Amino acid sequence: MASTAPTTPLSRRGLLAAGGALGLTALLAACGSDSANGGSAGGSWSFTDDRGKKAETDGRPEKIVAFVSSAAALHDYGVTCTAIFGPSEPVDGKPNPQAGDLDLAELESLGEAWGEFNVEKYASLGPELLVSNMFPPPDLWFVPQESRKKIFALAPAIGIKGAHTSLLDPLKRYEELAKALGGDTTGARVKADKKRFQDAEDRLRSVAKAKRGIKVLAMTGDQDNMYVAVPGSYTDLHYFRDLGVDVVEGEKSDEFGFWEFLSWENTDKYHADLIMIDNRTQAMTPAALAKKPTWTRLPAVEAGQTTPWSMEERYSYRGFAPVLERLADAIENADRLG
Numbered sequence: 001m002a003s004t005a006p007t008t009p010l011s012r013r014g015l016l017a018a019g020g021a022l023g024l025t026a027l028l029a030a031c032g033s034d035s036a037n038g039g040s041a042g043g044s045w046s047f048t049d050d051r052g053k054k055a056e057t058d059g060r061p062e063k064i065v066a067f068v069s070s071a072a073a074l075h076d077y078g079v080t081c082t083a084i085f086g087p088s089e090p091v092d093g094k095p096n097p098q099a100g101d102l103d104l105a106e107l108e109s110l111g112e113a114w115g116e117f118n119v120e121k122y123a124s125l126g127p128e129l130l131v132s133n134m135f136p137p138p139d140l141w142f143v144p145q146e147s148r149k150k151i152f153a154l155a156p157a158i159g160i161k162g163a164h165t166s167l168l169d170p171l172k173r174y175e176e177l178a179k180a181l182g183g184d185t186t187g188a189r190v191k192a193d194k195k196r197f198q199d200a201e202d203r204l205r206s207v208a209k210a211k212r213g214i215k216v217l218a219m220t221g222d223q224d225n226m227y228v229a230v231p232g233s234y235t236d237l238h239y240f241r242d243l244g245v246d247v248v249e250g251e252k253s254d255e256f257g258f259w260e261f262l263s264w265e266n267t268d269k270y271h272a273d274l275i276m277i278d279n280r281t282q283a284m285t286p287a288a289l290a291k292k293p294t295w296t297r298l299p300a301v302e303a304g305q306t307t308p309w310s311m312e313e314r315y316s317y318r319g320f321a322p323v324l325e326r327l328a329d330a331i332e333n334a335d336r337l338g
Contacts, residue, residue, distance in 0.1 A: 047158060047180045050173065051138050055156035060182060061129035065110070065122060067142050070131045070160070072100030072314035073174045077183030077190065082125055083108035085117050086142045087281040097279050100314045112281075115144050119151060127155040131177070133162040133170070133315075135258075160315065163258070164232065167239035170315040190317070197317040200324035201243065207328045208244035214334050216240075217248040217270055217300075218309050220259075220278035221289060226267045227259040234258070234311070236320075240327065248272055267294045274334045275300045276309035276327075283311075299337040305330070 046056040066074065068086040075081070084107050088099045108125065110118045130151065132140040140159045143151055151157075160173050179185045208214075218229040218237055228250035231237035241247050248270045250260035262269055275298070277286060286306070289295045300306060307330035310323045 045180075047177060049158040050134060050161035051159050053157075053159075055129065055158050057128055057156060060180075063126055063128040064181070065125065065127045065130050065155070067132035067140075068096075068102070069098045069100070069312050069314045070133060070174075071107070072098065072102050073316040073319060074131070074178050074181065074183065075100060075102055076193070076314065076316040076318040077175070077178035077185055079178050079181045079183040081107065081131075082127070083110055083122070085110040087112055089281065091279070091281050092285065096281060097308075097310055098281075098312050098314070100316075100319055111142075114142065117142065117144050117147065117151065119147050122151065123154055130155050130157040132157070132159060133312075134159040136163040137161055162235055162315070165235055165238065166242060167235040167315075167320065170235055171317060171320065174315045193316070193318040193321065196321040197324065200321045200328065204240070204245070204324045204328040204331075205243045207332045208240075208246075211331050211334065212244075213246065213336055214273045214331055215246050215248055215271060216274045216276060216331070217272035218276040218278075218311075220280075220309075220311070221284040221292075221295075223284075224263070226262045226264060226295070228262060228270065229259060230257055232257075235315075236310070236313070236323070245327070245331065264292050264294050267292075267298060271338050272298070272300050273305060273337045274330055275306045277306055278311050279308040280312055303335070303337055305334045305337070 043059060044056060045058075045060045046054050048054045064071075064074070064079070064081045065083045065085070066081045068084045068088045071081040071084045084102070086098065088096050088102075088104055088107075088109060089112055090096055108121065110116075110122055130140070130143075132143060135141055137159060139145070140148070140157060141162070143157075158177065160170050160177070162170055175185050184190060218231070218234070220227050220229075228248065229237060230250045230252055231241055231247040233256075237247050250270075253259055253261040277283070277289070295301060307326060313319050313323050
């Protein structure tokens, strides 16, 4: 499926995710009590998430259902999920960046878009654990508000905080969760992934220092507006600033504080030497952006100084090492434009 841009992102959820309650009384009655405690034997298992809630099962969960980026992060430690939810289909003919190294052919999908979580299918899987991110707590990402009570009745849920903190925090938390789920967090591959991440971190810090003054703006867009990110709200932008990257500071336009909303006539409010463009399925693509005259006149766009923004990259060292490398390359190759 080709990427489509959100058309009415006037709320935080509409903007970040883009897009009914189901009649499941009988199904929940049949499955709920058994599934809620997990289906594994061999002792109790628990994990306290970033809401402070403890997920508990009778044994280590085997049937794990996760948001696509969460499943991809766990996969990097050898933890296999049964099903995913959230965007996973190709973007412009290329693998979805949120899916990481997942073999999508081997995974059930409960829905691609916001609100498409198929609760009947979820229940039929006999889930033992649900995992997703939070932007911010307490809501689990892509778990629909209108059906979450039915969803949470079927299995314990874990939420990992993905906003208003440094990237290093969710990286650590997914490593801890993977270890608790029996994943490999000390093997040669993981050590190599961490080494690559640390090398990329050092390089980005050095490049940011050498190219001091290069201003970087992170954005997404739809037909009506361009949205400039508020760096402190995003774990990656927060972390990039800690490494010395000069990220443009969008002003909070709503109570959630993730974006500043700018009409396309006002896209030149901020000077930027390098623009990071949201690369998710629901984001406006570079080709679609090119149809906006005010966009094409931005100095960074005219100079070809743009780079993808992996706004929902999986929280693993394997996932983020290439992100840091790409940003370092982009900054190193960028010129000051004003």
